[in-house]
Amino acid sequence: MITRPTPKPWIAKxxxxxxxxxxxxxxxxxxxxxxxxxxxxxxxxxxAALETHRQDASAYPDPDAKELRAKIAAIHGLDPARIVCGTGSGELLTCAVQSLAGPGDEVVFSRYSFSLYPLLAHKVGATPVFAPDTDLAASVDGLLASVTSRTKVVLLDNPNNPVGSFLGADEVARLHAGLPKDVLLVVDQAYAEYLAAGVDDGGLALAQAHENVLVSRTLSKAYGLAAERIGWATGAPHLIDLINRLRGPFNVTASGQKAALAGLEDQQFVEDSRDHNSAERARFSDAISALGNHGISAVPSEANFVLVRFDGSVTAGAALDALAKAGYAVRHLPSQGLPNALRITIGKTEDMDRVIAELQKLCGDTA
Structure with missing residues (x-):
């Protein structure tokens, strides 16, 4: 006898x-x-915009985020009608997968990708497919080889999380060219603002030219607005229509929209964030490389973190504990198949100094 509501079987995953x-x-x-x-x-x-616009919380926000979409379009040379905003890029990624995949379908992504991706597949009863990598990084050949007649969506985080690797425009174009036209390619550019000036994976251009490419971005990283949950996506009109049908109504708060507008105006802050990240990431990676005789290495990164591998006598678990005792939380990744790695966000200069010192101490290397 059934005594309570029965969930769909894939929810347990x-x-x-x-x-x-x-x-x-x-x-x-x-x-x-x-x-x-x-x-x-x-x-x-x-x-300042947040403080000003939180004074009156009684009115609903603009459900279509018209001003925000117009500003994003102006910065990136896009059509605002082909932009949709969401509560972080996560909502938009969820809607994209939900609109095309379901039970019996497959969602493909690189073996080491954003940990949200398999959940997106499971939420709709689809099968997540982990494509083979090349030295932890996404492989175009591996992704294409994983596509079958059941594939509905291919997800590419570029730069990648948690590895930090990056596929250039030629490789992204090759990936798209190799996909069937009825398979959606989602290029998740959450860390794009951290790329060096002039570096581009070509995703935005592909999204404007083709019917099966969607690009997502977020203001949580380089713009420093993670608490406000603001993301956006662009693609062909029919893709934007699908997401608009599925996203939450009034999904981006009024104060969040105003803060995003002000943040987009302050491109100097974004540039400063990129410059700080680039300098500290290089310095941290060099310090990790100096510990190579202890089996510790830094994976080259184009994002605002570095994946540090521990392949010698010093384990990732020991480093995790030592850094916690020193007052630092970093990301251990056994659930993503990387038990010998820590993903370490690039922080303030003084924090990176301390992390370096603690790892040197753990290795018995005070040089």
């Missing part, structure tokens, strides 16, 4: 998304280098 830790096992607050947040904080202009 879903586990809650695990955010980066910010506290130690003993309850101590830790400096959070586990969530890829912006160490420079938020643009003062965006903070």
């Amino acid at each position: 879903i586990h809650p998304y695990a955010p980066g830790k910010s506290t130690a096992a003993d309850g101590r607050a830790l400096v959070k280098l586990s969530a890829n947040e912006n160490p420079l904080g938020t643009s003062p202009a965006a903070i």
Whole structure:
């Protein structure tokens, strides 16, 4: 006898998304280098806009985020009618998969990709397919070889999370060219603002030229607006229509929209964030490379974090514990098949100094 509502069978495969830790096992607050947040904080202009527009919370926000879409379009040379905003890019990725995939279908992504991706497939009863990688990075050949007649969506985070690798425009174009026209390619550019000036994977151009490409971005990273949950996506009109049918109504708050507008105006803050990240990432990677005789290495990264591998006597678990004792939370990745790796967000200069010193100490290397 059935005594309570029965969920769809695929729901049991879903586990809650695990955010980066910010506290130690003993309850101590830790400096959070586990969530890829912006160490420079938020643009003062965006903070001021938040304060001003939170004074009156009685009215619903613009459900279509018209001003925000217009500003995004102006910055990136896009048609605002082909942009949709969401509560972070996560909502938009969810809608994209939901609109095309279901039971019996497949969603393909690289073996080491954003941990949300398999959950997106499970949420709609589709099968997540982990494509073979090349030295942890996404492989175009591996992705294409994983596509079958059941594939509905291919997800590419570029730069990649948690590896930090990046596929250039030629490779992304080759991936798209090799896909059937009825398969959607989603290029998730959450970390695009951290790329060096002039570096582009060509995703936005592909999304404007083709019917089966969607590009998503977020203001959570380089713009420092993670708390406000603001993302956007662009693609062919029929793709934007699908997402608009599925996204939540009034999904981006009124104050969030105003903060995003102010943040988009402050491109100097974004440039400063990129410059800080580039300098500290290079310095941190060099310091890790100097520990190579202990089996520790840094995977080259184009994002705002570095994946550090521990393949010698010092284990990732030992480094995780040592850094926690020193007051730092970093991301251990056994659930993503990387038990010997830590993803470490690039933080403030003084925090990176401390992390380097703690790893040197753990290795018995004080040079």
